[in-house]
Amino acid sequence: MSRYTPEEKVKIARDPGRPGTSDFIAALFIDFFEQRGDRLCGEDPSILGGIARFHGRPVTVIGHRKGKDLEENLRCNFGMPSPEGYRKAQRLMRQAEKFGRPVITFVDTPGAYPGKEAEERGQGEAIAQTLALMSALEVPTIAIVTGEGGSGGALALAVANRVLMLEHAVYSVLSPEGFASILWKDASRAGEACGVMKLTAQDLRRGGIVQGVLREPEEGAHTNWEAAFRTVDAALTHELAALDKLKGPALARQRYEMFRAMGQGLPPAGREEP
Amino acid sequence: MNQTFSRRRDRLLTYQAMREGKITSSRRTRCSACGEESPQLEWDRNFQVCPRCGFHAPVGAYYRLSNILDPGSFQELEDKLSPADPLAFPGYPAKLSELEQSTGLKDAAVAALGRVDGHKAVFAVLDSRFLMGSMGTAVGEKITRAAEYAGKKKLPLVIFSASGGARMQEGIFSLMQMAKTAAAVQRFQSGGGLYISCFTHPTTGGVTASFASLGDIMLSEPGALIGFAGPRVIEQTIKEQLPEGFQRAEYLLDHGFLDRIVLRNEWRAVLSQLLALHEKGGRP
Known part of the structure; x- marks a missing residue:
């Protein structure tokens, strides 16, 4: 299954040719109505969200948006959200809960934006509130890490009943570059960091961090979007059907217990479970 | 030897x-x-x-508690909880035991049951001497158990944060502690519990972006650096120098993220007042 090294996977996960949130929305949903703004002070295009139909059923869909060309990249801040983005996500999630809609999120971000205004407006608070809100939602939630899942900025959209990853996506506590520069004071050792961080979908599945790995076409999702869409569509259909068996409070409980167990009962140091 | x-x-x-x-x-x-x-x-x-x-120089967790709690009321909780090495990270176990030797701590958090002016509460305190107070699985677990214990006993929860954020050596497992702790304090609060979050210098990264920012009451010691991204990362990103006082407690107070700044010798009085105002952990 792992034809690529962790370092190669990081490159693939960041490939601008991979389908992004807007592509998944266009392909898998109909009737998408984009919702904008946090109702407090701004609109952050680096998080895209709204209401849509998934196989006829209204759902709330939210994801990171990196942009397709340089102009859009800049507008979307390369998928690095500001507090407004997270507060918009919170607003959409509350509404989803109010109207009993499942929440589907697409995770693809280098991380939350480390900028001056973002700090001024409470980046930490915005992420914290999103985590808390998402953890307690009484509707089914599914997160799919489609590209790079970077740090708290990614996690904020991924406290879901099911967290799935595309086969070559990565998900980590920090970018390998940041990791290497913090631990070894040397960002050029990022390649080495990829090796020790256990950031591939396969490693995370083994570690109990994600609940499913979605097969990508031959060389990766960027070479055959249609195949990637079919896989994600099937996975969402399957997981939604499974989650529909749980009632509101049971959904919140299942999610709580799942995240509660992460880091508890880990395989003993120095050994890795197959 | x-x-x-x-x-x-x-x-x-x-x-x-x-x-x-x-x-x-x-x-x-x-x-x-x-x-x-x-x-x-x-x-x-x-x-x-x-x-x-x-x-306000950083201080150890036990020292802080000894200055805040009523004499003789300190009862440590979960003191057997030990760190894990989920990534089998090179050199990490050695680093952990070296720190245990030098600080007397098992990991960067201490949880305790105690009283302030007779008001009983559950306390959790991060200790920056232990790998910058970073949150690995043991710290996340301790915060979570403190919140769950407070919920079960219907006691208020007081957390003092001091942390560089996620513990790199525990990778993604460390990141998940953000979700776990945020969920735990959220659940505690929605059950009617009072959570007082107290920032101390410095608190950044995944701790700011999880349980530390979720208090019903948000307090900080003066001058504490509080942020998601650290100042150096921001300066490298925006390629300009940050103004004096940026991300300090006073700045956060001005921007609406804190209720009050508390001097170190005022903690007992302020906590006592707040705990009294929420007698029975906020329940009628």
């Missing part, structure tokens, strides 16, 4: 003397903020706040 033991013994005796307020060392300690030296005795009398500039 003998030397290690005698040094450890000295330190324990010094701590005891510090707790009892009878230290008479002639040592002088330099303030890392203003650079001025003051006699250690003055620092001790001042709860480790610089006698010259008022800088």
